[in-house]
Amino acid sequence: MPAAKDSRSAPLIVGLGEALFDCFEDKQVLGGAPLNVAIHADALLRPHGGSAVTATRVGSDPLGDEVVRTLQQRKVATDWVQRDANSPTGRVQVTLDEQGVASYVFEKNSAWDAIEFTPAFDELAGRCDAVAFGTLCQRSETSRQTIQKFLAAASGAVRLFDVNLRQDYYSTDLLRDSLRLANAAKVNEEELAILDERLLGGAGGERPMPGVAADLREKFALEWVAVTRGPQGAALMNADGWIEGEQPAALEEADANRDTVGAGDACCAGLLTGTLLGWPAARTLSLANAMGSFVASRSGATPELPQRIIDIVQAV
Numbered sequence: 001m002p003a004a005k006d007s008r009s010a011p012l013i014v015g016l017g018e019a020l021f022d023c024f025e026d027k028q029v030l031g032g033a034p035l036n037v038a039i040h041a042d043a044l045l046r047p048h049g050g051s052a053v054t055a056t057r058v059g060s061d062p063l064g065d066e067v068v069r070t071l072q073q074r075k076v077a078t079d080w081v082q083r084d085a086n087s088p089t090g091r092v093q094v095t096l097d098e099q100g101v102a103s104y105v106f107e108k109n110s111a112w113d114a115i116e117f118t119p120a121f122d123e124l125a126g127r128c129d130a131v132a133f134g135t136l137c138q139r140s141e142t143s144r145q146t147i148q149k150f151l152a153a154a155s156g157a158v159r160l161f162d163v164n165l166r167q168d169y170y171s172t173d174l175l176r177d178s179l180r181l182a183n184a185a186k187v188n189e190e191e192l193a194i195l196d197e198r199l200l201g202g203a204g205g206e207r208p209m210p211g212v213a214a215d216l217r218e219k220f221a222l223e224w225v226a227v228t229r230g231p232q233g234a235a236l237m238n239a240d241g242w243i244e245g246e247q248p249a250a251l252e253e254a255d256a257n258r259d260t261v262g263a264g265d266a267c268c269a270g271l272l273t274g275t276l277l278g279w280p281a282a283r284t285l286s287l288a289n290a291m292g293s294f295v296a297s298r299s300g301a302t303p304e305l306p307q308r309i310i311d312i313v314q315a316v
């Protein structure tokens, strides 16, 4: 795994992007990859004196208030939550299939689209140890520029591109540019096949995953490429080759109303935590799988972590 920026004892992770509400048929749940990563990573790093935050922008509306209130309840600092008086907090319509697998339709022109690269963001970028970002948070020209500036200022950090591909919001150029800004990537199987086809000249889905991950890693000079594979768990390609962790738990004892929303984000929190704590890749992947399967077994993206997961991070 890439080493943390230095051996500081209080690692700091930033989830950079849009905090939003996942709107299901019968409920509205706070989410958005950056917020999910921040809440989970903060809980994981706390026993080590570390923390995580989200750098985001929400409306000056009741949903924006709820974002701030939820972060406060989960003891995540809100200093980098910008408020926008002119545009609403983001919302996404989520539809679940019979397996609880989600598809998304995003509402346009949300507060995030006007995210500013402020001196406070600059200061945060300069001292964080890891930052996670995706494609969705680069819908507007303003947000694209803010992401670029933040990542340039975070040049010493682990910069994880979690592709989080939503079909309406990506172009090949955006994918290529994002991979160039990153030094690590997390994709699911479908995203890996799309990147193979679009950026590596593959037929898409025909080549074995380790080979595609190795080519992606080499082409974009990434330290590692993690591939999430649903119930098979995550694996990653780094300088040592293709590495697997302990498999995720089956979802037998899962909530009846479970959904997979946020499983990938929880996995990212585990990947970044293990990386910053200097763990071997296999152990990091085991934590990522424990996180992913726990969140996949529950409703919503940010259930409170059980003690058995905190025990994994606490054990030396």
Ligand SMILES: Nc1ncnc2c1ncn2[C@@H]1O[C@H](COP(=O)(O)OP(=O)(O)O)[C@@H](O)[C@H]1O
Pocket: 187, 188, 227, 228, 229, 230, 231, 232, 233, 234, 248, 249, 250, 251, 260, 262, 263, 264, 265, 267, 288, 289, 290, 291, 292, 293, 296
């Ligand atoms: N059905 C499942 N059973 C056990 N673990 C799961 C299941 N679905 C997801 N996970 C865990 O969550 C991680 C992320 O899920 P996945 O659906 O592959 O990613 P993404 O949400 O990014 O598309 C997996 O690597 C695995 O650890």
Ligand SMILES: O=C(O)C(=O)C[C@H](O)[C@H](O)COP(=O)(O)O
Pocket: 018, 022, 030, 031, 032, 033, 034, 036, 092, 104, 134, 136, 164, 260, 261, 262, 263, 264, 265, 266, 301
């Ligand atoms: O921000 C986004 O990209 C969203 O779609 C909002 C969702 O709350 C999560 O991001 C779901 O993420 P995963 O299920 O882990 O892939």
